[in-house]
Amino acid sequence: xxxxxxxxxxxxxxxxxxxxxxxxxxxxxxxxxxxxxxxxxxxxxxxxxxxxxxxxxxxxxxxxxxxxxxxxxxxxxxxxxxxxxxxxxxxxxxxxxxxxxxxxxxxxxxxxxxxxxxxxxxxxxxxxxxxxxxxxxxxxxxxxxxxxxxxxxxxxxxxxxxxxxxxxxxxxxxxxxxxxxxxxxxxxxxxxxx
Amino acid sequence: xxxxxxxxxxxxxxxxxxxxxxxxxxxxxxxxxxxxxxxxxxxxxxxxxxxxxxxxxxxxxxxxxxxxxxxxxxxxxxxxxxxxxxxxxxxxxxxxxxxxxxxxxxxxxxxxxxxxxxxxxxxxxxxxxxxxxxxxxxxxxxxxxxxxxxxxxxxxxxxxxxxxxxxxxxxxxxxxxxxxxxxxxxxxxxxxxx
Numbered sequence: 001x002x003x004x005x006x007x008x009x010x011x012x013x014x015x016x017x018x019x020x021x022x023x024x025x026x027x028x029x030x031x032x033x034x035x036x037x038x039x040x041x042x043x044x045x046x047x048x049x050x051x052x053x054x055x056x057x058x059x060x061x062x063x064x065x066x067x068x069x070x071x072x073x074x075x076x077x078x079x080x081x082x083x084x085x086x087x088x089x090x091x092x093x094x095x096x097x098x099x100x101x102x103x104x105x106x107x108x109x110x111x112x113x114x115x116x117x118x119x120x121x122x123x124x125x126x127x128x129x130x131x132x133x134x135x136x137x138x139x140x141x142x143x144x145x146x147x148x149x150x151x152x153x154x155x156x157x158x159x160x161x162x163x164x165x166x167x168x169x170x171x172x173x174x175x176x177x178x179x180x181x182x183x184x185x186x187x188x189x190x191x192x193x194x
Numbered sequence: 195x196x197x198x199x200x201x202x203x204x205x206x207x208x209x210x211x212x213x214x215x216x217x218x219x220x221x222x223x224x225x226x227x228x229x230x231x232x233x234x235x236x237x238x239x240x241x242x243x244x245x246x247x248x249x250x251x252x253x254x255x256x257x258x259x260x261x262x263x264x265x266x267x268x269x270x271x272x273x274x275x276x277x278x279x280x281x282x283x284x285x286x287x288x289x290x291x292x293x294x295x296x297x298x299x300x301x302x303x304x305x306x307x308x309x310x311x312x313x314x315x316x317x318x319x320x321x322x323x324x325x326x327x328x329x330x331x332x333x334x335x336x337x338x339x340x341x342x343x344x345x346x347x348x349x350x351x352x353x354x355x356x357x358x359x360x361x362x363x364x365x366x367x368x369x370x371x372x373x374x375x376x377x378x379x380x381x382x383x384x385x386x387x388x
Contacts, residue, residue: 050243050285050325053342055294059283060340070321072290089253089283091244096266100249127264130324131244141335146254148247 006033006189011114011174013121015040016165016193021079024173025190026136029157030183032176034092034111034132037075038124040168045069049088049131059141061088067133067163075169080162083155087137089148091130093178109177122170129172135161137181152183200227200383205308205368207315209234210359210387215273218367219384220330223351224377226370228286228305228326231269232318234362239263243282243325253335255282261327261357269363274356277349281331283342285324287372303371316364323366329355331375346377 003025006012016022016037024033039045051068053059061067063081066074091097094112098104116126136155141148175189176182197219200206210216210231218227233239245262247253255261257275260268285291288306292298310320330349335342369383370376 044319044321048285048324050283051291054284054291057295057342058340059335059342070324072288072294089244090248091242094266097245097248100266101251125238127238130242130264140337141253143334143337146252148251148253 001192001194003190003192006173006175006191008175008186008188009109009177011111011118011172013118013170013172014193016169016171018165018168020165021194022163022165022171023160023192023194024135025158025160026083026153026155027157027190028187029155029159030153031155031187031189032137032153032181033135033189034115034174034176035135036115036119036129036132036172037169038119038128039069040170043124045071045073046128047075047133049133053088059089061086061133074166077164077166078161079164080160083136083159083161085138085154087134087139088131089139090134090137092132092174093176093181111174111176114174114177115172119170119172124170150181195386195388197384197386200367200369200385202369202380202382203303203371205305205312205366207312207364207366208387210363210365212359212362214359215388216357216359216365217354217386217388218329219352219354220277220347220349221351221384222381223349223353224347225349225381225383226331226347226375227329227383228309228368228370229329230309230313230323230326230366231363232313232322233263234364237318237322239265239267240322241269241327243327247282253283255280255327268360271358271360272355273358274354277330277353277355279332279348281328281333282325283333284328284331286326286368287370287375305368305370308368308371309366313364313366318364344375
């Protein structure tokens with residue numbers, strides 16, 4: 001089984017056939033990987049974080065959960081998770097996010113750009129890219145104010161997740177570009193398809 | 195200013211021009227209203243709950259916040275809120291939600307169907323309808339498990355919100371169909387456009 005590397009602050013897109021298992025590995029620890037997927041047979045069916053958290057009754061998706069599409073169809077079965085903490089509330093970091101939230105004026109690489117660029121090879125419009133499944137991302141919400149806070153990922157070197165495709169998918173995957181999200185340093189991500 | 199009624203378990207869709215203010219009123223109290231909007235000039239630009247909570251740094255959107263599109267453009271400015279608690283995590287209740295979560299086998303009216311039906315008049319595909327802004331909906335997330343729980347709305351009779359359009363919009367709006375979400379009884383919603 002070939003292991004592929006997503007270099008720091010970049011992304012990849014690939015086909016994942018029904019029944020195949022995608023393993024996403026955080027090789028150095030404390031590195032987030034944003035995942036977005038679209039039906040390989042219909043570009044208008046895509047991952048819905050909102051339906052996934054609703055039907056699983058938790059904002060913290062993990063092993064045992066099913067990930068759903070905007071049409072409420074099962075897309076991925078989460079079969080293994082050695083980390084246990086991921087996010088499904090936030091949209092991928094984007095150039096506009098760095099401008100609006102951080103006041104950046106300069107270019108900054110982003111998951112949004114890396115997903116858009118790679119998914120474009122499969123004719124998937126960037127407008128589809130909504131809230132992603134942010135693997136290893138550690139987001140807290142304050143009980144009464146709802147304030148979001150980004151904590152260092154809980155993933156240790158070698159932690160991984162396995163997701164089984166329940167339909168033919170195009171998957172976009174990144175090594176997240178936002179220093180703050182990744183405990184101060186952006187690192188690579190590795191993945192395998194079995 | 196004409197006030198319109200959305201009867202219990204139904205919906206509406208309408209144009210909201212840039213600069214106009216939409217007032218959504220909960221006339222009897224404890225009634226949720228799901229809102230989704232799309233650019234009137236480009237059906238591929240729609241409300242993004244994920245970007246809105248990200249850029250406002252809270253899951254509890256309210257007065258003073260700006261609501262963003264999937265392209266990170268400002269869509270609505272939240273100018274007034276007499277209730278103070280709304281949800282932006284959950285997708286609208288849907289026939290599939292009632293089947294998957296509640297195990298329903300029979301038909302049940304839903305916000306998803308009511309949004310889809312009304313937005314179809316403006317050539318908006320139901321695939322666009324992702325996580326909605328769920329006005330007056332009271333959702334808690336448990337700190338460590340992330341478990342979602344739906345509490346009775348905090349809205350009292352006559353509570354309202356005002357949202358100012360920052361671009362020309364098509365707005366879909368419902369009187370939510372899910373008994374549990376609305377303190378046991380589904381009631382009407384009223385709205386005005388000024």
